[in-house]
Amino acid sequence: MIIDFDVASHILAEANQNNLTLVITEILRSHRRGYHLVVMPRATATWILDNIILSGIDQATLRKLRSEYAQTAELRSTALIRLRVLPQHMGGPTLSGKVIEFGLTDLISSNVCEKAVIVVEDTGSDGQFYENLFKGIIAKIGNVQIGLEMSNGGGENTSRVFKEKISDRRLVVMIADSDKSAPSFDIPAKISKAKLMAEQAVWPLTEVICLPCREVENLVPLHLVEKLRCSQGRGVEISSLHRIQTAEDKAGIPVHHQLWMYYDLKRGAPEDRSEWLETKLRMGGHASYQGFGNQMMTQFVADEAIKKEFRQYVKKDHWWNTFGIIFERALWMVVAANRQFA
Template identity: 30%
Template structure:
């Protein structure tokens, strides 16, 4: 996350010495560890170096931050979200895209710890989401991302959200929609997260979900077909190709692949009105399509060739228009500087 700090020198002189000293040290620590992108105006850096009893190590770090201001001072104009450190105020608030953080909250919260990114599975999904965010970051030329992956699969999302939000940490979530069709309806898990966020009143948090069923559906069928779990599922890809061709010919909105249950497959239930996805199968004369695997994400993370193809896909305009937009908030929440040795 970007942390931006600028103020009138006449106002900064009125801040309690211990608050200013310890807050400055925390900002320096977060910069050194590469947890966030710390941006402090040149005038403030000069004043802090001159007036606070900082170590030579801390002064050198502030001098480095000062030197980076020309390069990064204007990055907020591109950001979807950032933290603006201010001198006064009694609570964290939102002002447009800015999270307004009174300087004393740096000391009474864990806001400068790594951003927490809640995902369905902190191991497999966490690795994949880092891969996606890293590649988006490179696509946009922003450097690197840094976060701590937290587990929020199944019924654990609400508990995880309460834990991290009560700790006053920057907390974002990327979850599966679990939807079977394109819909404007907010998934239940998203509503629960938003409810917890409102109850606790911590504004440095948000939840997003890609416009597809699960994270596996962000991959193309071609990439999934490269994985070893697909070797005995060639008939599935033939059936999926048949639906894709029909969608293209009829210029249908939405894509079957993005809502296909890759883990379990799907069978038409003729006992009730056909769903959106069943109607497309019916058009192609298909009663059922087998699932491919429940280990697609794990196998992708182990397959360098498939990952290389996915990296190319992520940087394409088509993928960004279909899937990338939901990553704007998580990207800016996890953007960070490199680890500093100064």
């Protein structure tokens, strides 16, 4: 996340110098390690260099921030969310529009300067998938990196892990499947439960994302799914799915009402099908819709060529307008500087 440290000299001089030194040391460390991205005006950096006793490595980081300010300053105006350190701020972290205001003691008593945590629902492969996804869409922001760590909730435990990270005072994003089998299905209770947790904890450094599609697998386009090993020998089903997509596009059916958003890619179509699903499948002609099995995501994250192709694909307007927008705020929460010296 962008840590905005734009503080006038007289306010710096009036602040508790011990707390100020601790905070400056922490944010410089997080910037240097590629956890977050600190933006600091030249005047602020110069005052700190002249008045605060810092290690040689912290001084070097400050000088680098000062020289880079012309390039990083504009990120503050485009960021959907950023953290601003205000030494005089009291009363705990406060969300004000697109800015989360932190006092010195707020930052000292938290773990905000550690990496952002992304809590996902299932196995390690889901975490690897989302890390690859963020590496692709970060280009929407500019020449920055991502700083994050993955935490796997595992089904019903996802909300518990999310709550634990909030209690640890971490910057945390939860990404959950919608589990929807059709566009008419409601948002699952786990989403409202997680949002309530964050609200009750009065912790604004959270984001809860509910996928607009059924599951994480549905984020992968069909032309990449058919390149996976699990698609071998499934040519009839793949051809039918292509025919359905073509028919839906020709009919002008909005993306959020198309089959691919809600098709169970792991298990295929059940015997007891809804009228909505049956209507969609008829567009593809006769086929055995069996899905591609539970190893689909494992195979995806193990294939470097497909991962690279996916990172390029998610930059396209079609994918971004369908899925990317829901990740945009979270994307700003994982923005980080290039990792520098230790």
